[in-house]
Amino acid sequence: MEVFLAQPRGFCAGVVRAIEIVERALDKFGPPVYVRHEIVHNKYVVESLKGKGAIFVEDLSEVPPRAVTVFSAHGVARSVEEEAAARDLPVLNATCPLVSKVHNQGKRYIAKGRALILIGHAGYPEVEGTMGQVPGPVLLVQSVDDVAELTLPTDTPVAYITQTTLSVDDTKDIIAALQAKFKDIQGPDIRDICYATQNRQSAVRDLSKLVDVILVVGAANSSNSNRLREIGTEVGVASYLIADGSELNPDWLKDATAVGITAGASAPEVLVDDVIEALRRIGPVAVSILPGREENIEFRLPAELSAA
Numbered sequence: 001m002e003v004f005l006a007q008p009r010g011f012c013a014g015v016v017r018a019i020e021i022v023e024r025a026l027d028k029f030g031p032p033v034y035v036r037h038e039i040v041h042n043k044y045v046v047e048s049l050k051g052k053g054a055i056f057v058e059d060l061s062e063v064p065p066r067a068v069t070v071f072s073a074h075g076v077a078r079s080v081e082e083e084a085a086a087r088d089l090p091v092l093n094a095t096c097p098l099v100s101k102v103h104n105q106g107k108r109y110i111a112k113g114r115a116l117i118l119i120g121h122a123g124y125p126e127v128e129g130t131m132g133q134v135p136g137p138v139l140l141v142q143s144v145d146d147v148a149e150l151t152l153p154t155d156t157p158v159a160y161i162t163q164t165t166l167s168v169d170d171t172k173d174i175i176a177a178l179q180a181k182f183k184d185i186q187g188p189d190i191r192d193i194c195y196a197t198q199n200r201q202s203a204v205r206d207l208s209k210l211v212d213v214i215l216v217v218g219a220a221n222s223s224n225s226n227r228l229r230e231i232g233t234e235v236g237v238a239s240y241l242i243a244d245g246s247e248l249n250p251d252w253l254k255d256a257t258a259v260g261i262t263a264g265a266s267a268p269e270v271l272v273d274d275v276i277e278a279l280r281r282i283g284p285v286a287v288s289i290l291p292g293r294e295e296n297i298e299f300r301l302p303a304e305l306s307a308a
């Protein structure tokens, strides 16, 4: 069996930074460190940080007084920041700088008096954070059909922002529908979709040309990982999202001679290795890494944690 690894795949700069914030906080302040929500959407990452003394909570009410608290990479609503400030909690904010950029852009559009539309998936923490960061109502749009249902008068000055981990192609269609509907509209086109999401989506398209099956390593609750699996399926390659090698079903590979592997931005490489090991237990494999775009983006840590 030939195995091709998509390039780039796996950890992005925002995920590396978020995990490092928890690790450095544990080193500097000692355990426990409280983390609001999974730092990134990956059980393996969360369990390893738990092993080092991190405690994960969904609500700040679960954090004891004065405990060091980290906000996850996905960002939080202002109400969460305000609650932490009211309780005087020492906070380290691991919100990805590219998510914060979208928050700031949304605030600027509202300040200009525009009605704000967020293109994103309901229920994802990033969407809840972004909706809760902008001081004003936000209309959430998830599809071209949702655009048709917007009741805002079509001459209203509007602006849109997007979730960072969307499908580039679906988002283009939604933006086109918005532009067709509203006369006075501003927005970043697809630039709010982060570099890591765009690169992993274009890499999975390249991968799909060479393989019969695509395995996307990532968590079921990871938005960007789900988009990678969807793209594989859309281009006609059987594609499966798996957390690790234990979820590999040999039946998927019955007629396959070439298997492609990629990984979501929150999935560590050790889980890709685990999937390759699971493939080896089925039969001999030859692994090659595809050429792809090189990434060398790094984000600075919060000042309190950067090395002296």
Ligand code: 0CN
Pocket (backbone or CB within 6 Å): 014, 015, 039, 040, 041, 042, 073, 074, 096, 099, 124, 126, 164, 165, 221, 222, 223, 224, 225, 264, 265, 266
């Ligand atoms: O899987 P993630 O934790 O987040 P989503 O793709 O589910 O939003 O990956 C990190 C991305 C961010 C923000």
Ligand code: SF4
Pocket (backbone or CB within 6 Å): 012, 013, 014, 015, 073, 096, 097, 098, 099, 164, 165, 194, 195, 196, 197, 224, 265
């Ligand atoms: Fe930041 Fe993009 Fe990574 Fe999310 S996927 S943490 S927005 S770089």
